Amino acid sequence: MKLLVKGGTLPEYGRADMLVEDGVISRIEGNIECEGAQVVDAEGLYVMPGMVDLHCHLRDPGQEYKEDIVSGTRAAAAGGFTSVCCMANTTPVNDNAVVTSFIINKAKAEGSGVHVYPVGAVSKGLKGENMAEIGDMAKAGAVAISDDGKPVMNALLMRLAMEYGSAFGMTVFDHCEDSNLVNKGVMNEGYNSTLLGLRGTTRAAEEVQIARDIVLSETLNLPIHICHVSTKGGVELIRQAKKRGVKITAETAPHYLVGTDDLCASYDANTKVNPPMRLASDQEALIAGLCDGTIDAIATDHAPHHRDEKEVEYNMALSGISGFETAFALCVETLVHGHHMTMEDFVKVACTNPARIIKKNCGQLKPGMDADFILADPNEEWCIDARKFLSKGKNTPFHGRLVHGRVKETYVGGARIYKD
Numbered sequence: 254m255k256l257l258v259k260g261g262t263l264p265e266y267g268r269a270d271m272l273v274e275d276g277v278i279s280r281i282e283g284n285i286e287c288e289g290a291q292v293v294d295a296e297g298l299y300v301m302p303g304m305v306d307l308h309c310h311l312r313d314p315g316q317e318y319k320e321d322i323v324s325g326t327r328a329a330a331a332g333g334f335t336s337v338c339c340m341a342n343t344t345p346v347n348d349n350a351v352v353t354s355f356i357i358n359k360a361k362a363e364g365s366g367v368h369v370y371p372v373g374a375v376s377k378g379l380k381g382e383n384m385a386e387i388g389d390m391a392k393a394g395a396v397a398i399s400d401d402g403k404p405v406m407n408a409l410l411m412r413l414a415m416e417y418g419s420a421f422g423m424t425v426f427d428h429c430e431d432s433n434l435v436n437k438g439v440m441n442e443g444y445n446s447t448l449l450g451l452r453g454t455t456r457a458a459e460e461v462q463i464a465r466d467i468v469l470s471e472t473l474n475l476p477i478h479i480c481h482v483s484t485k486g487g488v489e490l491i492r493q494a495k496k497r498g499v500k501i502t503a504e505t506a507p508h509y510l511v512g513t514d515d516l517c518a519s520y521d522a523n524t525k526v527n528p529p530m531r532l533a534s535d536q537e538a539l540i541a542g543l544c545d546g547t548i549d550a551i552a553t554d555h556a557p558h559h560r561d562e563k564e565v566e567y568n569m570a571l572s573g574i575s576g577f578e579t580a581f582a583l584c585v586e587t588l589v590h591g592h593h594m595t596m597e598d599f600v601k602v603a604c605t606n607p608a609r610i611i612k613k614n615c616g617q618l619k620p621g622m623d624a625d626f627i628l629a630d631p632n633e634e635w636c637i638d639a640r641k642f643l644s645k646g647k648n649t650p651f652h653g654r655l656v657h658g659r660v661k662e663t664y665v666g667g668a669r670i671y672k673d
């Protein structure tokens with residue numbers, strides 16, 4: 254089975270043809286002729302690796318009214334993702350090999366073709382008390398461990414998780430928020446929270462825990478991955494740690510690059526997310542962090558919810574944004590059209606670096622890599638319409654926004670799984 258992608262523009266190569274044989278990229282050259290190959294016309298389009306999402310919630314098993322593996326992987330394909338890592342806060346919690354295997358098997362049997370890599374829980378039931386079946390989950394195919402959504406408040410448990418996880422080649426994906434300091438806050442603490450009469454969460458809640466886990470990582474000489482960094486101070490802590498050689502990686506999410514707590518003034522609960530959207534100065538620091546390598550990756554934190562969980566008072570609403578289908582446009586709009594980075598730089602943070610963090614043979618277009626790629630038009634203008642999402646979660650604060658950059662086709666292992 255041969256596939257020839259002709260006439261597109263590729264990162265590093267420029268205008269080139271790409272030949273795929275048996276699901277793997279075999280050649281990339283200026284002009285390839287290949288008899289018998291199926292030809293994909295990529296004229297005028299950008300050909301790039303499929304994006305690798307280190308952080309999403311597929312809600313399956315148990316919360317299929319929000320999302321399931323079928324709808325979630327279809328939405329991921331439409332968003333230009335070819336690999337996604339799904340968090341453990343399902344029902345039951347993915348804290349054992351049975352649930353890990355269920356997710357992997359269902360994704361293979363019924364999913365859109367996007368690779369689904371489960372992230373196992375750190376603690377049983379996400380309760381922060383006893384360690385989950387980390388070794389069993391690793392053997393079943395989990396790629397990392399995290400109690401995402403429930404910060405690991407017990408530093409000894411975090412230490413043990415880092416030690417035990419690393420023995421199985423798994424890094425802790427660390428949702429950094431000190432729950433005591435969060436203190437039931439629902440948005441960023443500052444001028445806007447005071448103005449709106451909503452309870453604020455201090456940025457220190459995030460930074461205290463980033464600092465703690467940098468100290469653990471440095472002391473133990475073990476890797477740590479910081480999830481969804483949202484503050485300027487968080488970026489600076491990570492930058493300094495990297496300079497000292499700490500084995501730390503980090504991600505941020507598109508909504509932190511695009512939104513600030515000004516959006517909360519609508520009282521639209523679709524703006525409610527953990528950690529909360531911050532200030533313009535934080536956005537600038539996050540973008541600078543992505544540009545200088547402090548922040549390794551962009552991850553969506555795709556968190557679909559049912560409308561009944563969002564169309565309520567701000568204080569009562571659940572946190573999270575449905576992010577798969579807007580990530581590419583929001584990032585390209587902000588980072589590339591905003592003149593902070595080139596498409597090649599964007600590929601590094603959206604594809605290459607996250608693939609490296611979970612040690613998968615993708616995220617780059619070069620011979621020998623899996624043929625997981627997308628065709629995209631970085632300039633196409635369109636209007637975000639949540640009603641058209643393939644995700645069951647329509648919860649986005651970016652509905653109605655005019656953006657530039659659209660995913661046209663998605664391929665996994667050389668097979669097309671999505672066409673716009």
Ligand SMILES: [Zn+2]
Nearest residue numbers: 401402428480
């Ligand atoms: Zn989280």
